[in-house]
Each structure stands twice: as structure tokens, then as C-alpha cells.
Amino acid sequence: MKDKESVPADRLAVDALDLEAQGVARREDGKVVFIDGALPFEVVSAQVMRRKNNWEQAKLVEVHRESSQRVRPQCPHFGLHEGACGGCKMQHLHPAAQVAMKQRVLEDNLWHLGKVKPELVMRPIEGPAWGYRWRARFSVRHVRKKETVLVGFHERKSRYVADIRECHVVPGHVSDLLLPLRALIGSMDAIETCPQIELACGDEVTALVLRHLEPLSTGDLAKLRAFAQEHPGVQWWLQPKGPDTVRLLDEGGPALGYSLPEFGIDMPFRPTDFTQVNPHINRVLVSTALRLLDPRRDERVIDWFCGLGNFTLPLATRAREVLGIEGSEALVARSRQNLALNAARRPLAPTTFAARNLFEMAPEQLVADGAAEKWLVDPPREGAFALAKALADLHQQAGAEGWQAPRRIVYVSCNPATLARDAGLLVHQAGYRCTAAGVVNMFPHTAHVESIAVFERAD
Numbered sequence: 001m002k003d004k005e006s007v008p009a010d011r012l013a014v015d016a017l018d019l020e021a022q023g024v025a026r027r028e029d030g031k032v033v034f035i036d037g038a039l040p041f042e043v044v045s046a047q048v049m050r051r052k053n054n055w056e057q058a059k060l061v062e063v064h065r066e067s068s069q070r071v072r073p074q075c076p077h078f079g080l081h082e083g084a085c086g087g088c089k090m091q092h093l094h095p096a097a098q099v100a101m102k103q104r105v106l107e108d109n110l111w112h113l114g115k116v117k118p119e120l121v122m123r124p125i126e127g128p129a130w131g132y133r134w135r136a137r138f139s140v141r142h143v144r145k146k147e148t149v150l151v152g153f154h155e156r157k158s159r160y161v162a163d164i165r166e167c168h169v170v171p172g173h174v175s176d177l178l179l180p181l182r183a184l185i186g187s188m189d190a191i192e193t194c195p196q197i198e199l200a201c202g203d204e205v206t207a208l209v210l211r212h213l214e215p216l217s218t219g220d221l222a223k224l225r226a227f228a229q230e231h232p233g234v235q236w237w238l239q240p241k242g243p244d245t246v247r248l249l250d251e252g253g254p255a256l257g258y259s260l261p262e263f264g265i266d267m268p269f270r271p272t273d274f275t276q277v278n279p280h281i282n283r284v285l286v287s288t289a290l291r292l293l294d295p296r297r298d299e300r301v302i303d304w305f306c307g308l309g310n311f312t313l314p315l316a317t318r319a320r321e322v323l324g325i326e327g328s329e330a331l332v333a334r335s336r337q338n339l340a341l342n343a344a345r346r347p348l349a350p351t352t353f354a355a356r357n358l359f360e361m362a363p364e365q366l367v368a369d370g371a372a373e374k375w376l377v378d379p380p381r382e383g384a385f386a387l388a389k390a391l392a393d394l395h396q397q398a399g400a401e402g403w404q405a406p407r408r409i410v411y412v413s414c415n416p417a418t419l420a421r422d423a424g425l426l427v428h429q430a431g432y433r434c435t436a437a438g439v440v441n442m443f444p445h446t447a448h449v450e451s452i453a454v455f456e457r458a459d
């Protein structure tokens with residue numbers, strides 16, 4: 001900070017925000033202090049909670065000079081107070097400043113870990129800041145001492161379930177279900193043996209997956225059915241053991257699914273399938289990825305880590321041929337069903353799916369998958385190292401007969417560190433330029449950084 005000298009010795013001047021949304025300050029002796037709740041450009045007092053040789057962990061006590069970006073949190077459960085909910089980390093920072101911070105994280109990662117500087121930093125893709133989270137995992141606990149059942153996220157830095165009565169990041173109708181759900185579980189025989197309710201919203205259905213450790217009594221099943229009757233759109237799924245055991249309580253009624261109207265595509269899914277958390281942003285993300293990839297009628301496209309076909313089917317409305325590859329057999333089965341459903345309604349390019357572990361990928365396998373002009377890559381947090389490495393190896397060997405590296409790659413990432421590592425490989429060893437990159441604000445108020453990057457073959 002420019003007037004750091006004027007900060008009294010017992011106060012700290014905050015310079016930056018780390019990935020956990022903690023303010024970062026530096027003491028005169030160079031020691032770094034991470035301050036929960038402090039924001040860049042603030043002058044604060046903080047109580048040290050943990051002391052190490054090079055750093056300290058501290059808790060905000062008082063803000064003496066406030067950041068212009070500090071805002072009043074919308075949710076009463078957000079904060080530093082005891083019992084505060086740990087579901088959000090940045091509600092005290094203006095949403096535009098959150099996006100700016102994520103953009104900096106992306107650029108810093110690309111540069112420091114990948115030595116890559118995108119030719120263009122794209123405008124952030126933004127959506128609603130509230131009510132965006134259509135997927136969530138609520139923990140459920142019967143707290144005898146308080147004679148209540150809690151349904152919510154974990155408290156900040158704790159294993160306890162926060163006592164939340166409303167939640168602003170899930171849709172309003174889901175927030176309104178929190179207290180009724182507490183009452184429901186509190187009235188059930190299985191009050192002690194239902195540790196979790198998973199939420200998966202579709203366009204018409206609110207699926208609630210109840211994890212139960214013991215078989216449910218007839219009375220409990222009747223209560224679940226009465227709850228669904230009372231709350232239109234709620235559909236109960238039961239999970240007695242692992243994710244494979246999830247079953248719909250009662251068949252019939254509308255199917256859980258989402259649509260991508262721009263492409264005329266419908267995507268039925270099961271609540272245990274991977275789907276993007278934020279459906280508003282997902283629509284813009286799919287549309288942006290396709291605009292950037294620009295698949296032509298005469299081009300073949302490969303969609304790596306294709307999930308249930310979220311990008312594959314829209315690609316099939318534009319390209320000559322599409323191949324989707326994904327690790328989960330269940331998701332590949334779903335993507336085939338979704339292909340059949342949509343192909344019966346509208347023309348789609350020939351599309352095939354394959355199940356494969358993409359964390360292992362030899363150059364020969366890449367050649368066997370066939371040449372494609374364009375690639376869409378959307379890996380989990382671990383990234384797509386094996387894929388980028390195979391591409392780099394083929395580039396070093398000057399390719400293979402009858403095979404050509406893709407001309408363009410659009411990479412959608414939920415972890416800037418692995419994106420940066422893979423970008424480094426693509427740019428410095430596989431012959432690509434990083435022509436554009438930008439953030440996608442998929443998870444407002446959290447520290448998660450979703451982003452999208454474009455790579456063009458340099459020749």
C-alpha cells in the first residue's frame with residue numbers, strides 16, 4: 001500500500017486476497033499474515049490464531065479503514081461469528097470485485113505456473129449472483145441438546161452443521177424448504193439415521209436424495225410422500241447405500257432434466273449424474289464455448305470429458321461428426337439415451353460416445369481416436385494433463401500418418417492451476433497459441449474459479 005508507513009504498529013495493511021478469500025498483509029519483518037474477513041486496501045486489527053515461522057493466521061477484530069468494495073452480506077448466516085455458515089466465503093466483497101479477483105487468479109496462474117499470457121483476456125461470463133445454485137449437499141444432524149434437527153452446510157472451518165434458516169445461493173423455493181425439511185426429519189422414526197439430503201434441481205423438478213442408513217418405516221415413507229404433495233415439484237429419491245443405490249421413491253410425474261433452448265436440446269438426468277451447478281451460467285457457457293470453437297458443417301469435433309453430453313449434443317447441431325469421451329460408464333449410458341431422445345426430435349450429426357479413463361492417454365490412442373479439426377476439453381479439477389502430454393508428444397514426433405492435431409481447442413476449467421499447467425504444455429511443447437482466456441462466474445460468493453481458454457495451432 002502506498003501509505004503503509006502511516007499504519008500504526010498494532011494494525012495491519014491488507015494488500016491482497018488469497019484463494020480462500022482471506023486478506024493478506026505483511027508485517028515489517030516480512031512475515032505474512034492471513035486475516036479471515038479482511039479485504040485488500042483495508043487497515044485492520046487482527047487477533048493471531050496460529051503462529052508459524054513465516055506466516056500467521058489471524059481473525060479480523062476491527063476494520064479501521066474500510067475497502068470501498070466491502071458490502072453488507074445478504075445472508076444473515078454469513079460472517080465470522082460463531083456458528084456462521086461455511087457455504088460462502090466472499091459475501092462481504094462486491095460481486096464485481098469478486099469477479100475481478102478471480103480474473104487476477106486466472107491470469108496469475110497462467111503466468112506463474114504455465115508461463116502463458118493469453119493474447120486476449122475475455123470479458124467475464126456472468127449470471128445472477130443469488131439463487132444460482134441448483135445442486136447442493138445438505139448435511140442433516142439431530143442435535144439433542146438443542147432439541148432440533150439441522151439441515152444445512154457445515155459451519156466455517158468446522159464439522160458442525162450450521163443452523164441455517166434461509167440460504168440465498170440456492171433458489172428461493174429451495175431456501176423455503178429448509179425449515180419444513182427440519183420439521184419433516186424431526187418427525188421421522190429415522191431422525192438419527194438420515195445424514196444427508198442432496199439437492200438437484202431441474203427445470204421442473206426439485207429432486208431431493210435422502211441418504212438413509214437404515215430401511216425407512218412405512219410411516220416415514222408416508223411422511224415423505226405427504227411432504228412432496230405439499231411442496232409441488234419436490235421429488236424424493238432414496239439412497240440406502242452408495243450412489244449406485246439411488247432410486248426414485250415414486251415413478252411417474254415430470255422427469256428431472258434441463259434444457260438448452262438455444263440448441264433445442266433437452267437433457268434428462270439422474271440426481272447422481274454430474275451436471276453443472278449453475279444452469280443460467282451453463283447456458284451461456286455452452287453457447288460461448290460453441291461460438292469460440294465455431295464448429296463447421298464439414299468438421300469433426302471431439303468432446304473430451306463429455307459427461308452426459310452437455311456440450312456434445314449442442315456440437316452435434318453444428319458439426320459434421322462428434323465423438324464424446326468420458327470416464328463414467330453411467331454418464332456415457334445417459335449421454336447415449338439423451339442423444340437418442342434428441343435425435344428423434346431434430347437432425348443431429350452422427351455422434352458416438354466412449355467410456356475411457358482420460359487420465360491415461362498414449363499418443364497412439366490419440367491417433368486411434370482419429371483426427372478432429374476442433375476439440376472441446378472440460379476436465380474435472382485434476383485437469384487434462386495426459387491429453388495435453390499426448391498431444392505434445394505427437395507434436396515432438398512431428399505427428400503421425402493420416403492424423404492431424406486439432407486446429408482449435410476450447411478448454412473449460414474448474415481449476416486455474418491445472419489449466420495453467422496444461423496450457424503451459426500446449427503452448428510450449430505442443431505448438432499452440434493461447435488466443436483467449438476469461439473467467440466464468442459459475443460460483444458467486446465462493447472462491448471457486450471457473451474459466452475458459454482458447455488454443456489455436458500455431459502453424
Ligand SMILES: C[S@@+](CC[C@H](N)C(=O)[O-])C[C@H]1O[C@@H](n2cnc3c(N)ncnc32)[C@H](O)[C@@H]1O
Pocket residue numbers: 274275276305306307308309310311325326327328331356357358359378379380414
Ligand atoms: C467438469 S465435468 C464436465 C462434464 C460435461 N462436460 C458437462 O459439462 O456436464 C468433468 C467430467 O469428467 C469426468 N471424469 C472425471 N475423471 C475422469 C477420468 N479419469 N477420465 C475420463 N473422464 C473423467 C467426470 O465424470 C465428469 O463428467
Ligand code: SF4
Pocket residue numbers: 075076077078085086087088153164166167168169170
Ligand atoms: S451457503 Fe447459503 S446459508 Fe450459507 S452463507 Fe451462503 S447464502 Fe448463507
